[in-house]
Amino acid sequence: MIIGFIGFGKVSRNLSRLIKSDDISFATSFEGRSPKDVSENIEVLDTFRQVAEKSDILISANSPKSALDVAKKYGKYAKGIYLDLNNISPDTTCEIANYASRFVDGAIIGKIDSDKPVLYISGKYADDLLFLDEFIKTRKISNKIGDAAILKMLRSTYTKTLSAVLIESSEIAKDNGLEKEFFEALSLTEGDEFKDKAISRITNTLNNSKRKSEELEEIIDYFDGEDLTMVKAALEKLNR
Amino acid sequence: MIIGFIGFGKVSRNLSRLIKSDDISFATSFEGRSPKDVSENIEVLDTFRQVAEKSDILISANSPKSALDVAKKYGKYAKGIYLDLNNISPDTTCEIANYASRFVDGAIIGKIDSDKPVLYISGKYADDLLFLDEFIKTRKISNKIGDAAILKMLRSTYTKTLSAVLIESSEIAKDNGLEKEFFEALSLTEGDEFKDKAISRITNTLNNSKRKSEELEEIIDYFDGEDLTMVKAALEKLNR
Structure with missing residues (x-):
């Protein structure tokens, strides 16, 4: 399984560290930006579109401002789950949900680099992410997109x-x-x-x-x- | 040394339990009320006036409403320290201070029946009560009556x-x-x-x-x- 990140800051970096499994590899891209050092298990692709197309789970974790734009541009290429982890309002979350067929609303509560952050998820496809509980405490709130926000x-x-x-x-x-x-x-x-x-x-x-x-x-x-x-x-x- | 209580509720009861010393005994009175059971080390006198006259430290711990009245009636008989522990306003505290010559403003913070309540005291006679630190954490704030309140x-x-x-x-x-x-x-x-x-x-x-x-x-x-x-x-x- 491939987990792809659009945006490779603190959240993505820590998630790729927490999720340790032989069955999972990671991908991201620094398209249009200067590349950062990433650890070996993360494949760096040329474009975000490639990341979206290749991933089973696409995680958008960039900035509240760009969250909607990212969804508009790459949501349609996501073949699997699209998990938004940006700090955005419930209204923006519901708007973004329109741009990906299998959208999941997510919120990490607690410091991502501490011992016990919890990933709250909502939306009907959230069940497909419950396996993450093995790596980071994961709680589904409801089937309603927006509840995590x-x-x-x-x-x-x-x-x-x-x-x-x-x-x-x-x-x-x-x-x-x-x-x-x-x-x-x-x-x-x-x-x-x-x-x-x-x-x-x-x-x-x-x-x-x-x-x-x-x-x-x-x-x-x-x-x-x-x-x-x-x-x-x-x-x-x-x-x- | 005798520590006297006017008012023998939770605060007084717990203080008489915490302050364990061969040199200290306790006194109180149930004047005008039905007497309660008290432990052996507490002498029950007929009147509050007797308690005031006999005590080296007189502690007023009754109710916010009666605090001023108690001070007016018995403050003048207190030969030693008069420590007010009632939950009263800074203004009332300063008023009460007029009725006892060696007044100390006190506040117990934290549950009195828990592990670590702290007795905060203020007023220039507060120093005379610092020995209590051996039995209950005691902190002098300042020489200013009202600061504990x-x-x-x-x-x-x-x-x-x-x-x-x-x-x-x-x-x-x-x-x-x-x-x-x-x-x-x-x-x-x-x-x-x-x-x-x-x-x-x-x-x-x-x-x-x-x-x-x-x-x-x-x-x-x-x-x-x-x-x-x-x-x-x-x-x-x-x-x-």
């Missing part, structure tokens, strides 16, 4: 509003001269890692506030009709 | 807004038929305990929404002048 968005809803809460409460603690004690006292009940994790979330959010704001806007847009009091407050907070 | 309020600011975030995001997950997956996916990055802790927070907040709303109002009132976008949103959320 929604799950990713739900996770992001929580983490982004949480970051806004952390920014606000630590700021008040700082203004009251009790920042150190604030993190220490919370670590008692939230776990030893609380402080480091909280500071990394705060820094990451403040350093990327424009992008985080846009992502919050997407969430508000997509979940329109839900009670989004906290999400809207988080957006307001970030826009200050 | 502020720390407690900061912790509560975080946990209460976090609960509102959990309520909102899990509700959206439920509406999208992905509640189970939502908790599972978050546990991957937030730790194995995430789900149980989150559900207990959500339930606890919804079952006590009136009291939680009042506490959020107190926070908004006390931290007036700070950016309270998330806290105010949490209050709005709970009031729905």
Whole structure:
């Protein structure tokens, strides 16, 4: 079996490392780009079209911006499963699904280079990918394309509003001269890692506030009709 | 040395259990109430006034409502340290401090009946209580009465807004038929305990929404002048 990658960044590289089987080989292409070093078990082809045609499973893992374009160009050449792993909205996912006959919606949750990332998949062809569970924990959510993308968005809803809460409460603690004690006292009940994790979330959010704001806007847009009091407050907070 | 308790509930009971020393004995009273069973090392006196007069350290641990009244009635009889452990606001703490000559502001963070609660103390007489560190982790914050109460309020600011975030995001997950997956996916990055802790927070907040709303109002009132976008949103959320 051949697994092909369109886009050979962190996700694809780690997947090709995790999936170790004599029956599986990999293919990718650096068409139009400067080639990167890849390990021996990955065949580098001249074009993405060749990758699509040759693969039993074609994985699109490039960038949210190019995900739709990649599907439009190469989806039609995919003879097997087309698995999209880009960080895209549920709506874009459903649009992309039109360009490949056997489309699977996928989301990797947890750091891909950590011990235990999980691959969530949805769509009726998702069953054909459950064998991957041998290499990376793989969970089928449902037959509904978009569910994996929604799950990713739900996770992001929580983490982004949480970051806004952390920014606000630590700021008040700082203004009251009790920042150190604030993190220490919370670590008692939230776990030893609380402080480091909280500071990394705060820094990451403040350093990327424009992008985080846009992502919050997407969430508000997509979940329109839900009670989004906290999400809207988080957006307001970030826009200050 | 005698440690006296006004109020003999969970906190006092656990403190008398944690503080094990041949040099320390305990006293309390059930004046005007039906007496409870107490262990041998606790002397039960007829009146709270006697407890105050006899104690080297008098601990007020009853209820937020009665804390001020207790201080007014018995603070003047305390010959040694008066340690207030009630869950009261920084303002009330400073008011109470007027009724005892050697007042210490205290807050226990973490469950008192768990492995590692921490006693935070503030005020210039706090040093006299640092010996307690031998029995329960004890940390002096500053010489400023009110700082222990502020720390407690900061912790509560975080946990209460976090609960509102959990309520909102899990509700959206439920509406999208992905509640189970939502908790599972978050546990991957937030730790194995995430789900149980989150559900207990959500339930606890919804079952006590009136009291939680009042506490959020107190926070908004006390931290007036700070950016309270998330806290105010949490209050709005709970009031729905």
